[in-house]
Amino acid sequence: MLQVFQAEMTVMMVVELALIVVKLVAFISSLTYSAEAYHAANKLTKAAWTIILGLGLVAQVVFGGPIGLVNLAFTIAAFVYLADVRPALASLTRR
Numbered sequence: 001m002l003q004v005f006q007a008e009m010t011v012m013m014v015v016e017l018a019l020i021v022v023k024l025v026a027f028i029s030s031l032t033y034s035a036e037a038y039h040a041a042n043k044l045t046k047a048a049w050t051i052i053l054g055l056g057l058v059a060q061v062v063f064g065g066p067i068g069l070v071n072l073a074f075t076i077a078a079f080v081y082l083a084d085v086r087p088a089l090a091s092l093t094r095r
Contacts, residue, residue: 012065012066015066016060016065019071020060022075022078022079022082023053023057023060023074023075023078024057026053026056026078026081026082027050027053027054027056027078029081029086030046030049030053030081030085031050033046033089033093034046035047038085038089041088041089041091041092042088043085043088043089049081052074052077052081053078056071056074056075056078059071060074060075
């Protein structure tokens with residue numbers, strides 16, 4: 001029985017670390033593009049994305065665990081940034 005709980009805790013820790021990495025990558029990426037690029041891509045402002053992703057990273061570290069309404073909302077925001085906003089910004093800055 002103890003092995004089942006250890007396996008569950010290991011999986012939860014791996015998922016939590018993966019989500020921290022995803023949110024950290026999204027946050028750092030949001031800092032690398034100029035405010036004009038966000039405007040040109042017709043996305044939320046740089047400040048808005050940086051605040052959203054920064055709060056998501058802080059919430060993940062403070063509240064911990066991948067399960068929870070707050071962490072779920074910020075995880076979705078990070079994936080939206082990585083799947084939609086970052087490619088749009090990158091396409092504007094390619095030479």
